[in-house]
Amino acid sequence: MPAPHLRTLTAVALVALLAGVTGCSTDAAPASDAASQPRSGGTLTWAIETEPITLNPHLYAQAKARLLVWNTFESLLSYDQQGKLVPWLATGWQTTPDGRSYTVTLRDKVTFSDGTPFDATAVKANIDKLREPGYAPAVAAVQLRNLDTVEVVDARTVRLTLTNPDVLILDFLASPQGAQVSPKSLREAKNLKAGGVDLAGTGPFVLDRYVPGQELHYKRNPGYDWAPPSATHTGPAYLDGITYRFLKESAVRIGALTSGQVQLIEGVPATDQQLITANPRLRLIRQLNSGSAYSYYFNTSRTPFDDLRVRRAFREAVDVDTVLKAVYRDTAVRAWSVISPSSPLYDKRLDGSYGGNAITANALLDQAGWTRRDADGYRVKDGRRLTVRLVQAAPFVRDRRDVLAQAIQAAVKQSAGIDLKISLVDQGTAQEAFDTNQYEVFDNSRADTDAGAALNLLLHSQGGINRTRVNDPRIDQLLDTGQATADPAGRASIYADLQQRVVVDQALLLPLYAPADQIAASTTVGGVRFEPTAGVPASAYDLWIGN
Numbered sequence: 001m002p003a004p005h006l007r008t009l010t011a012v013a014l015v016a017l018l019a020g021v022t023g024c025s026t027d028a029a030p031a032s033d034a035a036s037q038p039r040s041g042g043t044l045t046w047a048i049e050t051e052p053i054t055l056n057p058h059l060y061a062q063a064k065a066r067l068l069v070w071n072t073f074e075s076l077l078s079y080d081q082q083g084k085l086v087p088w089l090a091t092g093w094q095t096t097p098d099g100r101s102y103t104v105t106l107r108d109k110v111t112f113s114d115g116t117p118f119d120a121t122a123v124k125a126n127i128d129k130l131r132e133p134g135y136a137p138a139v140a141a142v143q144l145r146n147l148d149t150v151e152v153v154d155a156r157t158v159r160l161t162l163t164n165p166d167v168l169i170l171d172f173l174a175s176p177q178g179a180q181v182s183p184k185s186l187r188e189a190k191n192l193k194a195g196g197v198d199l200a201g202t203g204p205f206v207l208d209r210y211v212p213g214q215e216l217h218y219k220r221n222p223g224y225d226w227a228p229p230s231a232t233h234t235g236p237a238y239l240d241g242i243t244y245r246f247l248k249e250s251a252v253r254i255g256a257l258t259s260g261q262v263q264l265i266e267g268v269p270a271t272d273q274q275l276i277t278a279n280p281r282l283r284l285i286r287q288l289n290s291g292s293a294y295s296y297y298f299n300t301s302r303t304p305f306d307d308l309r310v311r312r313a314f315r316e317a318v319d320v321d322t323v324l325k326a327v328y329r330d331t332a333v334r335a336w337s338v339i340s341p342s343s344p345l346y347d348k349r350l351d352g353s354y355g356g357n358a359i360t361a362n363a364l365l366d367q368a369g370w371t372r373r374d375a376d377g378y379r380v381k382d383g384r385r386l387t388v389r390l391v392q393a394a395p396f397v398r399d400r401r402d403v404l405a406q407a408i409q410a411a412v413k414q415s416a417g418i419d420l421k422i423s424l425v426d427q428g429t430a431q432e433a434f435d436t437n438q439y440e441v442f443d444n445s446r447a448d449t450d451a452g453a454a455l456n457l458l459l460h461s462q463g464g465i466n467r468t469r470v471n472d473p474r475i476d477q478l479l480d481t482g483q484a485t486a487d488p489a490g491r492a493s494i495y496a497d498l499q500q501r502v503v504v505d506q507a508l509l510l511p512l513y514a515p516a517d518q519i520a521a522s523t524t525v526g527g528v529r530f531e532p533t534a535g536v537p538a539s540a541y542d543l544w545i546g547n
Helices: 011-017 064-073 120-130 137-143 167-172 183-188 251-256 270-277 310-317 322-329 358-367 399-415 426-436 451-459 473-484 486-506
Strands: 043-048 078-079 083-085 089-097 102-107 147-154 157-162 205-210 215-220 241-247 265-268 282-288 292-298 379-381 387-393 419-425 441-447 507-514 516-522
Touching: 043 064, 043 251, 064 205, 064 215, 083 089, 083 270, 102 167, 120 157, 120 183, 137 167, 137 451, 167 451, 183 310, 251 265, 251 270, 251 516, 270 282, 292 310, 292 451, 292 516, 310 358, 310 399, 322 399, 322 507, 358 399, 387 399, 387 426, 387 441, 399 419, 419 426, 441 451, 451 486, 473 486, 486 507
Parallel strands: 043 241, 043 265, 387 419
Antiparallel strands: 078 083, 089 102, 102 157, 147 157, 205 215, 215 241, 265 516, 282 516, 292 441, 292 507
């Protein structure tokens, strides 16, 4: 049964705290196209919230960069509208009964935009590059950790042999990290890790201009003829080209759209959605992301979160529903687990099972020895204030997460005397803090198509972004078993046990909300849609300019 909630900080108080939060949310317009029939030609400008850290798909890490990656690069597999894996640059695949070998057949007559043919040798070159020391260590250590060999059977066939059964290898083949880059680019690009105009893919667009801090421009790939089954047409893209402008501030993006400077934007906060829905020349569509929920992860290797009682106290100190209502005005979907509620692996038993009880929070902190308070009302122990540091990397801040952090900061101070320090810094500074273990709270969400892939990165003792620094044999065992299990019901049971372990037993995180994406567009733009399964904005391939 849900724990009794004590409203520790009212919505009214938070609204007052978060000065500048005005307006109200509205329902989204239906996702139908109002731009008549598809037609070719013309160019569009799309204002996006976040500039990518890299344009190399192998090193992709920002959900907000996914719509850019798929313009230029493509993977062997994809997902259809029902969440089923389907071929893309592959024509099919076969698995041996022991689950240790995958033979993948490839499309014919596909070329990279630099003229290099796409074949089995190119696939092997990409995977070999991913396993090269120092190139993509997180991918090599997590997504390819069970890969033994890659064999070119013939020009159109490649075989992957595994050390252990691994159903997530297929999800890797459908991921941006598994996208195919021209072998010539892999050898000759001036700055391969940064990506950019030097990297050629097989996609419907070619990146021909990148002005850091300002914009990206893609031109149509005229020879493109191998769209995935999830696309709404075949052949080259409708658009001659598309420009993506980097406009970080939502008010600037909204202003650019309403004034006609751009035709599409993403990242529309709840407080601005009425500006879109009230305008008959515009429409708004939204969709939940897949993968992991946006959560605060606790660093268990340091004081005070090495104490389970303090981790639980922090969670109880936050009335999540109240802070979400204050920041997102009833448009955010509450998360109760590390997995997004849109995932088939989500365990609904966690709903309402914890949180928002200040009495419990204070009792737990008393038990943990944080019994005294200083002159500012913060708890202290052995002369030390109960301070925890949240480090946010600016390129990953979306959905007003900086404002949400302020709301949580106020809540934990008022209800339990916890001092939450917030640092919004550049990527390099954040990475240094993570590498040197100078943080107590790490915030994250991922839009992986299979939540298992996200959890391997976040919670496995060998995970590439295991910033809780947890090393729990039971968690590793559940993750390994889930990765090796093909039966859907069996996988769901395993990941339910994992969520119980991570969220209930160990309180490794505070789940906050299920990330969603919003696209606002002129009604003259057709083909606006989200990527199946991932729930993030799709590439520009299906876009057209209507009448």
